[in-house]
Amino acid sequence: MSQLSVSLRKSAAPFSQSRRRALQWMVAGCGCAACGSINARLLDFDLSAVEIASKTWAVLGRTDYFDMSNGGNIVNVAFIEVPDGVVVIDTGPSKRYGDALLALIEKTLPGKRILRVYNTHHHPDHFLGNQSFDANIIAAPAQVIENISIEGDGFTDNMYRLLGDWMRGTLPVAPTVALDAEQESIGGRSFSLFYLSGHTSSDFVVRDDETGVVFAGDLAFLYRAPTTPHANIHAWKESLDKLAGIDKDLLLPGHGPSDAKDESLAQTRDYLDWLHGTLSDAVSRGLTMNEAMIIPISSEFEGLGVVRTEYERSVVHLYPALEDALYPVIEVTQ
Amino acid sequence: MLRPLTFLASLCLIATSAVARELPEDPFESVMWQSMADRFMPGGDIVFDNKVIVMAPLSAENQFHVPITVDATALDNVEEIIAVADLNPIPLVLSIRPQAALSYVGFRLKLQQTSPIHVGVRTSDGVWHVAGAIVDAAGGGCTAPAAAHGNSNWMQTLGQTRAYAGRETLSNARLTLRMRHPMDTGLAAGIPVFYMNELVIRDDAGQVLAEVDMYEPVSENPTLTLKPLVGSDESVLRVSTRDTEGNVFEFPLTVPSSAGL
Numbered sequence: 001m002s003q004l005s006v007s008l009r010k011s012a013a014p015f016s017q018s019r020r021r022a023l024q025w026m027v028a029g030c031g032c033a034a035c036g037s038i039n040a041r042l043l044d045f046d047l048s049a050v051e052i053a054s055k056t057w058a059v060l061g062r063t064d065y066f067d068m069s070n071g072g073n074i075v076n077v078a079f080i081e082v083p084d085g086v087v088v089i090d091t092g093p094s095k096r097y098g099d100a101l102l103a104l105i106e107k108t109l110p111g112k113r114i115l116r117v118y119n120t121h122h123h124p125d126h127f128l129g130n131q132s133f134d135a136n137i138i139a140a141p142a143q144v145i146e147n148i149s150i151e152g153d154g155f156t157d158n159m160y161r162l163l164g165d166w167m168r169g170t171l172p173v174a175p176t177v178a179l180d181a182e183q184e185s186i187g188g189r190s191f192s193l194f195y196l197s198g199h200t201s202s203d204f205v206v207r208d209d210e211t212g213v214v215f216a217g218d219l220a221f222l223y224r225a226p227t228t229p230h231a232n233i234h235a236w237k238e239s240l241d242k243l244a245g246i247d248k249d250l251l252l253p254g255h256g257p258s259d260a261k262d263e264s265l266a267q268t269r270d271y272l273d274w275l276h277g278t279l280s281d282a283v284s285r286g287l288t289m290n291e292a293m294i295i296p297i298s299s300e301f302e303g304l305g306v307v308r309t310e311y312e313r314s315v316v317h318l319y320p321a322l323e324d325a326l327y328p329v330i331e332v333t334q
Numbered sequence: 335m336l337r338p339l340t341f342l343a344s345l346c347l348i349a350t351s352a353v354a355r356e357l358p359e360d361p362f363e364s365v366m367w368q369s370m371a372d373r374f375m376p377g378g379d380i381v382f383d384n385k386v387i388v389m390a391p392l393s394a395e396n397q398f399h400v401p402i403t404v405d406a407t408a409l410d411n412v413e414e415i416i417a418v419a420d421l422n423p424i425p426l427v428l429s430i431r432p433q434a435a436l437s438y439v440g441f442r443l444k445l446q447q448t449s450p451i452h453v454g455v456r457t458s459d460g461v462w463h464v465a466g467a468i469v470d471a472a473g474g475g476c477t478a479p480a481a482a483h484g485n486s487n488w489m490q491t492l493g494q495t496r497a498y499a500g501r502e503t504l505s506n507a508r509l510t511l512r513m514r515h516p517m518d519t520g521l522a523a524g525i526p527v528f529y530m531n532e533l534v535i536r537d538d539a540g541q542v543l544a545e546v547d548m549y550e551p552v553s554e555n556p557t558l559t560l561k562p563l564v565g566s567d568e569s570v571l572r573v574s575t576r577d578t579e580g581n582v583f584e585f586p587l588t589v590p591s592s593a594g595l
Contacts, residue, residue: 158472229395286498286510288440288559289401290389316395323512323557327496332585334493 043166045073045100049108052258053211053250055081057108059092059101063224063256063305066093066125071166072159073097075125078215078252079105080208083188085115089206089215090254091129093159095170098129116186119175120217120254121200122147123227124155130173139177141195143202148174179204194246198236199226205243212249219243222256222264225301225310226271228317233276240269255305267304274298275314282315283322289315358382362450362468366420370452371462374418374426378460385409388453390467394445397475399553402467403440404453411458412437419551421449423476423521427551430560435535435544436506440559443551444475444519479525480516480554488516492581499571499587507564507571507589509535512557515577519550532576535562537569566592 049057061075072093079101080087086109091098105114119127119140127148130138140148152172160167183192194205199218206215218227219239243251244265253264282292293312301307358380360367371380385408394400406412415437416429427443437455452466482488491514498510513530520527533546543562562571568591574584 161472284498286500286508286559288389288403288510289442290391290403290440293391293401294389312391313395316391316399316401320399320555320557323510324496327498327510327512330495330497330585330587332493332495332583334581334583 043071043096045071045097047073047097047100047104049079049104050258052078052252053208053213056208056211056213058252058258059104060257061125061255065306065309066159066162068164068166071096072125072163074255076252076254076256077101077126077129079108080189080211080213081109081112082115082186085113085187087186087189087191087208088114088117088133089252090120090126090217091117091133093125093128094163094167095129095131096166096168098132101129102132117175118204118206118215119144119148120204120206120215121202122151122155123200123218123229124152124159126217126254127152127175128156128159128167128170128172130175131169131171135173135176137177138173138175139179140175141180141202141204142178144200144204145175145178147200147202148172183209192246194242196239196242198232198234198239199228200230201232203239205246207246207248212247214243214246214248214251216243216251216253216264218254219268220251220253220256220259220264221268221271221304222253222259223267223303224255224305225307226268226275227310228275228314231314231317233272233318236272237269240265271301271304274301275311275318279315279318279322280326283319283326289319292319355379360450360452362452362466364420364450364452366425366450367452370418370420370425374416375454375456375462375464378456378462380454380462380464383409383455383463383465386453386455386463386465388451388465388467390451390469392470394469394471394475397445397471397473398478398481399442400445400469400471400475401440401442402451402453403559404438404455406437406455406463409437409455409457409463412455413458414456415439416454416456417441417443418452418454419443419445419449420452422446422551424519424550426549428546428548430544430546432544432560433542434537434563436561436563438559438561439546440510440557442553442557444517444553445469445471445551446476447471447473476519476551477521479522480518482514482516482554483525493575493583495583495585497585497587499589501564501590501592501595502561504566504592504595505563506561507569508559508561509571509587509589510557510559511573512555513575513583514555517548517550517552517554517556521550528578530556530575530577533558534574535560536572536574537562537564538572540572543571564589 052058058078077090117138190209192207196203251259387405389403417427418425454462494514496512502508515530518528535543569589
C-alpha cells in the first residue's frame, strides 16, 4: 500500500509533473526553427473573447487548477462595451494575463477607453492582472480592498511558486475606489452592485442593468468544483439564495461556461451541501483529515473539473472549524 | 607508545561497526536520509516496508497544518513510531510508544518547505520499518508566529481541550484530541520555544496505554488521533499532558461500551 502510494505519487506529484511537462516543451521548442522566440511564444496566453450577450464578452478560462501548462488561465473575466467606453470585470492571474486581456479588449473594441475595472473578490486569479490597468479606475468593496492589501503579497508569492515565469513582473495592486452604493452609472450604462459573502469575506456581484447579465464571481461555479480556502458555507448558501432572487437574463460564473438557467447556482449549492455533510460526518466519526480525504466523491459531482483536488483542499480548509463545532469541550484540570 | 595505537584501532573498530548497518536506498531520494536514519532510527536494521502506511497530501494546502496518518497495525510487536520531516529546520516531529494501543497515529505538522516525510516503526527485534511521502509546500511553516499570538489573552485558553472518544471495535477506542497550545518552535522572531511535549494515556487503573513525545514541528493546537485498547465495557481513560514550561493538563475521557457497535 505504501509502496503503491510511492509509485502513484511519483507520477501524480504536481511539482515533478509540471516540471517534466515544462521540460518536454523546452525539448519540443529547441527542435523547431524559431528557437529564439520559442519561450516567449510558449508563455503567451491565447485569449479569445466570446460574446455572451449584446456587447458583452467573456474570456473563459479552463476548468483546471493553476499549473505550468495553463499559466493560471483558469478564470473567467469579462468586458462590456458601454456607450462611452469599456467596463472590465476581473483581471486574471498575472501581469502577463492582464496585458493579454488589455490587448484583446483593444483588438475587439479599437480606440475605446476603459472607464471602470471591477474586482469581484481578493483571490489571486481574479485581481493579479490589475497592474495592466489604471489603478485609479479599479473598484471593489472596502472589504475586498482590505483583503487584497493583507493577503495580496502572500498570494503573489505562492502564484510565482506554482506558475514560475508566467508570473514574471507581477505585483499585487489593490483597487483604489471603494464601493458601497447599490448602483453606479459608468459611461452611460447603469450597473447594480451587490455586496455578498461566503466564498470569501467579501464577494462582489455586478449586474449590467441593460443586458441583465450578472457577473457572479466565485459565488457560482459551473462544471468545475468550487474552492473553499476562505469559505463560510452558511453565508455562501445565503448568497446563492440572493443571487437566485436577482432579476437576470444570464449569469457568468467565476469558473465555467455562462449560464442562462441558474444551473451554476444549483450545482454550487448541491456541492456545498454534499461537502459540508460529508465532512461533518467524517469529523463526527473522529476521522483524521487524511482519512476524510479518501472518501469517494459522490457520483453526482464526479464530472466536475478538478473535484478530487478541490475536495482534498477543502478538507484542510473546513476541518478545524468543524472539529471546534462538533467535539465537546472536556473539563481539564491544570 | 602502544596505547594511542590501540585506541586508534578500537576507534576504527567502532567506526566499522557503525558503518556495518546497511542503509537501504531511499525511495524518496532525500538528501537527508542518511542523517535522519543515523539520528532518529539508531540501532537495528532498517527496511522500507509496505506494512507501514503513511497517508499524506501531495501538496500542503496549509504549511502550518499538514495532516499525516500512520497505520502500522499490519506489523506485530511495535514498540515505537517516529516521524521526521527531513528538510525542516527541526526534523523530529513526534514519537509514540503504543504499549497498549494499536500502532496507529494521526497528527498535523508544520512544514518549512517541500520535504520528504519519513516514518520509522521499531519492532521488538530492533528493526526499523520505514515508509514515507513527499509533501509539496510553500515555505515558512516553522518560522512564523503561531496564530495564537494574534490574540493578547491566548494564555487564558492554554490547554483547553475538545475531544472525540468513540469505540471502533470490541477491543479498541478511537480518540481525537484537540488541545489549545501555540506550539512555538522558538524560530519565530522574539517568541521563545514553548510547546506541549508529552502526552500519556492511561486506563482507569493507572496502566499506561500509550505515550507520545511531541516536538516543535507539531502543529499549533495539537490534534492527535490514537487508538488505545479497551475492554468491551464502558471505559474511562485518563489523559495527561505536559508542556516545556512544566504546565500539566489532565482530563478523563469516557469510551462507550461495545453495546452500541
